[in-house]
Amino acid sequence: MFLVRAILGVFFRVWLVVTLMFWAFEILPGNTSDENLLSGGGDVSQEQEEHPMVRYWQYFSQILQGDLGQSLSDGQWVTEKIAAQAIPTIQLALLSWVLGIILGVVMGGITANGGYLGQHFLMLENILLGIPVYWSATMLLYIFVVLLGWFPAGGGGRMSQLILPSLTLALSLLPSVSLGVRHALYDQLNQNYLMTAKGKGLHNFRILWKHLMPNAMITVIPLIFLELGFLLRGTVLTERLFSRPGLGQVLLRAVLQQDYPVVIGGVILGALLMNVLQVIADLLVWLLDPRVRE
Numbered sequence: 001m002f003l004v005r006a007i008l009g010v011f012f013r014v015w016l017v018v019t020l021m022f023w024a025f026e027i028l029p030g031n032t033s034d035e036n037l038l039s040g041g042g043d044v045s046q047e048q049e050e051h052p053m054v055r056y057w058q059y060f061s062q063i064l065q066g067d068l069g070q071s072l073s074d075g076q077w078v079t080e081k082i083a084a085q086a087i088p089t090i091q092l093a094l095l096s097w098v099l100g101i102i103l104g105v106v107m108g109g110i111t112a113n114g115g116y117l118g119q120h121f122l123m124l125e126n127i128l129l130g131i132p133v134y135w136s137a138t139m140l141l142y143i144f145v146v147l148l149g150w151f152p153a154g155g156g157g158r159m160s161q162l163i164l165p166s167l168t169l170a171l172s173l174l175p176s177v178s179l180g181v182r183h184a185l186y187d188q189l190n191q192n193y194l195m196t197a198k199g200k201g202l203h204n205f206r207i208l209w210k211h212l213m214p215n216a217m218i219t220v221i222p223l224i225f226l227e228l229g230f231l232l233r234g235t236v237l238t239e240r241l242f243s244r245p246g247l248g249q250v251l252l253r254a255v256l257q258q259d260y261p262v263v264i265g266g267v268i269l270g271a272l273l274m275n276v277l278q279v280i281a282d283l284l285v286w287l288l289d290p291r292v293r294e
Helices: 002-027 046-050 052-064 078-113 115-129 133-147 160-187 192-199 204-241 247-256 260-288
Strands: none
Touching: 002 052, 002 260, 078 115, 078 160, 078 204, 078 247, 078 260, 115 160, 133 160, 133 204, 160 204, 204 247, 204 260, 247 260
């Protein structure tokens, strides 16, 4: 029943995004609906021209069939255009996600433990929270490319060309994960099992990483999956800054060229992905935490 409700929720939210986009393009100046966004400029009947609801049904039914239309700039099918550039973006997002989670969990544990080291990491966390992606990318390029010459300035295909973009996105993810982990650990401090562990004379380090952290991570799972969706959106700017191939370049070019079918396809893909990630996170929490199933 939980899974059925989650799938219906995904369908409703994606339908809402599709509907809002359709009517937004309907009321845009210049009558963009005449371009027949989904079919890339194909023929439409007079009835479809006169009745927006008919156009809306055609629009929605084509999307249900996986047909996002053709690009207005080159006539290529939108699904093929997005799929051709999806792998570099997925590689960048997943590597950044894993790196950001590892660093964020470590930083969250250290800051929650307090002490001299924890105070310095807390200061670093606050600094990273205020740094935009374009600034961190610029500084990494200047230090590791211009000054040290350790990595290439951009491009894609090699591991060395993936490190700096991944580190840029990981640094944007790190403070959020650290903050979530620290607050989740604070919520565990008054639990009975913590008193038992201390009564056994266990070291604080072992209590933190063996007892507190596994329980705290259950509440952090939704945040981690939500951040993956944000990372995929953040790749648009990062791929541009590092001259990498990927969906970021495709969507940015589509916006500049007013290639509406590609823009719509990117928005639908983003909305679907965010909702699927949310369902996966909720399902994991439901499986790992017996209190949720009560």
